[in-house]
Amino acid sequence: MDRDWGEPLDLDAVARHAGYSRFHFVRAFKAAYGEPPGQYLSRRRIERAQELLRTADLSVTEICGLVGFSSLGTFSTRFKQLTGLTPTEYRARHVGRGAALIPGCFALLYAGGFPGRPPGGGKPDTRERNSGSPSAPRTSRTSSWP
Template identity: 75%
Template sequence: MRQLRRAKDAMDRDWADPDLDLDTVAAHAGYSRYHFIRAFKEAYGETPGQYLTHRRIERAEDLLLTANLSVTEICTLVGFSSLGTFSARFKTWTGLTPSEYRARHVGRGAALIPGCYAMLWAGGFRPGGAPARHRNSEEAP
């Protein structure tokens, strides 16, 4: 169980990394990919891919409610490389598209955090102004 928790911690820490894959996570647990999928599902009730998708969607929900970012920017920040896949998975999880979710849940009185601040906080900017894919929490700002 300790090895599975270590792998789950890696997913919780690096969920926004679009390059995070099953082999990398299984290596944290010291399992082959197929044994890891079976053990993870038995322990947590969902596959590692489902768990990672849910973490990313939960974070996207937060950003849709609080940040003035486009759906495409949020898609990239939470680790999806395809807007279509992000929108489909988001709708499956919440029952709404990301735009519908934002329209339904964002209050009229509260101002959203400006996108530039949200991108900076999430590590979405590189020095020189180019957007970054992901910044590891251990890297210097």
């Protein structure tokens, strides 16, 4: 969850990845971290949003999507619950207290690329060679994470 916090995560898939049933995973996670997995993930996403609001020249909507929220309303509500400020209020209070804002295009590339494009902005490289031979067939990559 810490590695893929910006991606949509399915609780059942995360529990399977950990080797637990969904319900046992939730109980074990809460016992270890003091909060359910959904709250933990939401908090981690808001922490990352706080950093982006302080440092990147991106709109609140862009930051909302980058940190893994699909709804601007949900993002804003959860942000205010955790920080006491709306994202816009938070930015106004904290921007300008450090270095200049990172241009949005650089922040988007660093955060995982533009929507619909792979990091780095190039064409997706979804295949890799089975061996070093130029005539070797290509196979699709698969991720170990669900």
